[in-house]
Amino acid sequence: xxxxxxxxxxxxxxxxxxxxxxxxxxxxxxxxxxxxxxxxxxxxxxxxxxxxxxxxxxxxxxxxxxxxxxxxxxxxxxxxxxxxxxxxxxxxxxxxxxxxxxxxxxxxxxxxxxxxxxxxxxxxxxxxxxxxxxxxxxxxxxxxxxxxxxxxxxxxxxxxxxxxxxxxxxxxxxxxxxxxxxxxxxxxxxx
Amino acid sequence: xxxxxxxxxxxxxxxxxxxxxxxxxxxxxxxxxxxxxxxxxxxxxxxxxxxxxxxxxxxxxxxxxxxxxxxxxxxxxxxxxxxxxxxxxxxxxxxxxxxx
Numbered sequence: 001x002x003x004x005x006x007x008x009x010x011x012x013x014x015x016x017x018x019x020x021x022x023x024x025x026x027x028x029x030x031x032x033x034x035x036x037x038x039x040x041x042x043x044x045x046x047x048x049x050x051x052x053x054x055x056x057x058x059x060x061x062x063x064x065x066x067x068x069x070x071x072x073x074x075x076x077x078x079x080x081x082x083x084x085x086x087x088x089x090x091x092x093x094x095x096x097x098x099x100x101x102x103x104x105x106x107x108x109x110x111x112x113x114x115x116x117x118x119x120x121x122x123x124x125x126x127x128x129x130x131x132x133x134x135x136x137x138x139x140x141x142x143x144x145x146x147x148x149x150x151x152x153x154x155x156x157x158x159x160x161x162x163x164x165x166x167x168x169x170x171x172x173x174x175x176x177x178x179x180x181x182x183x184x185x186x187x188x189x190x191x
Numbered sequence: 192x193x194x195x196x197x198x199x200x201x202x203x204x205x206x207x208x209x210x211x212x213x214x215x216x217x218x219x220x221x222x223x224x225x226x227x228x229x230x231x232x233x234x235x236x237x238x239x240x241x242x243x244x245x246x247x248x249x250x251x252x253x254x255x256x257x258x259x260x261x262x263x264x265x266x267x268x269x270x271x272x273x274x275x276x277x278x279x280x281x282x283x284x285x286x287x288x289x290x291x
Contacts, residue, residue, distance in 0.1 A: 015245025022231055026278035 006036045010044070202255045209253050213265045223247065224274060225264045232281035233260065233288065263288045 003021065007014040014032045021030045021040075028034075204212070210222035217225075227247055230239035238251040267277050267288075281288060 013244050015241070016243075017245070019231060019240065019245040022278070023282070026232075026282045027275060029275075 001036050001041060002032070003030065003034050003036055004032045006041075006044075007032075204253050204255060204258075206253060209258060209261065212258060213262055215265075217265065222261075225261050225268070226253075228274065228278055228281055229257075229260060229264060229288075232278070233285055235260065235289065260288050 001009075003017055004014050007017040010017065018030050018032060018034075021028075021034075021036075025037075206222060206226075207219055210217050210219050213222070226236070226239055229236040230247065236257070239248050240246075241248040264277060264281075267280065268274060271277060271280075
């Protein structure tokens, strides 16, 4: 049996069957004209057989209820239907809850990430601020030190200047003394 | 507090644009093959499957969010050399292609 015929037997679109076969058996190439493997055909027969069996089983179960009274049967049927509807509602609710949890998780994740970023940037800012302050302080210190050195230098220079003026004066005095001696020598020689 | 930084916004892409954005870029036919495989095995790409007739759905919108997965498929094809091997890998380890 080829895929096209198989799809017809299943009452399905061939393209969908090809998709499903590709999903199940990725190692093979599938087209609508490919042969359907025997194992799938066998499984398909199993499914159709069990489908045929199931209604029989449920009809056996239904018989005793049907024999009681019409009203009872109606109630029973209604309760079956309610249970089935309940089940659907519950599974629907569960699906909604799952979806909700998913969205909640995502939004929690986003909130967490934003908080993380906020505190990261905040902390980074604090550290940078502290660093900037520290370095400013350091520069200030350097400037005062330089100022002090300049003042010291100026003081030193003026002291030196004062001292050399003093020395100059002393030298002048010595020179005068020398001149006096020399002139007195001249007068002594003349005598 | 002002948060600075860049933010990726969803950007609609044509099939041709997306094919060119892959590294190395591919032709449109090859790109359709990657999309075909992705939509067959990854639930995130379900929209690209035609629900009624099987095969690819041409109307599904492609965005920049789809690119990383397609890029992984592209890279895998490059290293393994065949689409069939990628298909088997996609079936057995779909999480390899999704990743963060």
